[in-house]
Amino acid sequence: MATRDEILAAAQRHLNIDPRASMAVLAAAAGVGRATLHRHFASRDDLLHELGTRSLDRWEQSLDAADARGVAASGDAGRIRACLTDLFARYLADSDDFGFALTDSYLTSAPDLMTRSDRLAEREVELLSAAQAAGVLRDDVSSRWLTHAVYGLLVAAREAVREGDVARRDLDALVLSTFLKGASS
Amino acid sequence: MATRDEILAAAQRHLNIDPRASMAVLAAAAGVGRATLHRHFASRDDLLHELGTRSLDRWEQSLDAADARGVAASGDAGRIRACLTDLFARYLADSDDFGFALTDSYLTSAPDLMTRSDRLAEREVELLSAAQAAGVLRDDVSSRWLTHAVYGLLVAAREAVREGDVARRDLDALVLSTFLKGASS
């Protein structure tokens, strides 16, 4: 009954609550026997690797969909601004599903996921660098730091929603505005 | 030879590298036998609880040292600004030692640590609220969100230094400036 994708989705959902959940718990969460779970994923690492891959897929799709490369190449301030808005919205949507991937330590232990993650981060650096060159973002700080700041705000956003301090519908504008304008009045 | 504090310090250092390190590994890292480690800390939870407590101690000390409450009560914009600068520097110093506590999931599973953490967060909310009232920080977003943003930037800072993207000596100014002014030019 439960397809592989449904199992993955359930595991994802549950790992967002408890990142240390055991295979038995994840199987139960998917409404599936432990044996069945192992039929789909030989090992726990397999499962995490698949989830990690999917989260990177989403990240990559977001960059593609926002045409980060093309926008960066254009150097057009307006387009860059729109692209950043778009990207934040996409990231925040993804973090609903893959939030646990933001801080889970498994990802950093899988070399192939790490190198791929580094490549994607590099694409982001390109965009932010272009944004600096176009005068959209300040250029007195490194673009690499700005990518870290983006990441940090995503973690903050996830936490804020989890604790009920921010309504999901306000989140996009809140995070973007905080990133761009900061907290000063 | 190794005092309890030295063991704690070593464990802290090592958990910053590998948050899942076993008791055996932590004992070795402290240059101490596994039995000795257990003499000081009955269980792994004990050890983590102690480290969690210490990280909250540091947080509290930072708030005290910066006189967050007094400054908030004063409502003086200049003092509030100075206090924020001071606080960020203290937090960043602490995150060198207790960085792992930022994202480790153990802390959220210890109820007493959580309630204490909530109380400290509340003190921070008071300060940021006062900052908003004094016109230091924007008041079109909730002060609670601002505390999350502070937290997120600390995570980002830790990550940036770990990956060598930011020099430690630049960090204080960088983080504060990003928090206050954002990334926009």
Next chain:
DNA sequence: GCGAGTTGAGACATTCATGTCTCACGTGAG
């Protein structure tokens, strides 16, 4: 030098997650 106290090494039992395997059951296609 001696004795009390502490330590490290290691043996041990226990618990828990993991991964494999078997088997009975149910369902759907033929």
Next chain:
DNA sequence: CTCACGTGAGACATGAATGTCTCAACTCGC
């Protein structure tokens, strides 16, 4: 109906981490 297939439940072996215990060695104060 029946047979093939996927599934769930559960047994099983394994490995890792944990916590306890003992003992020999070492150190420090006397």
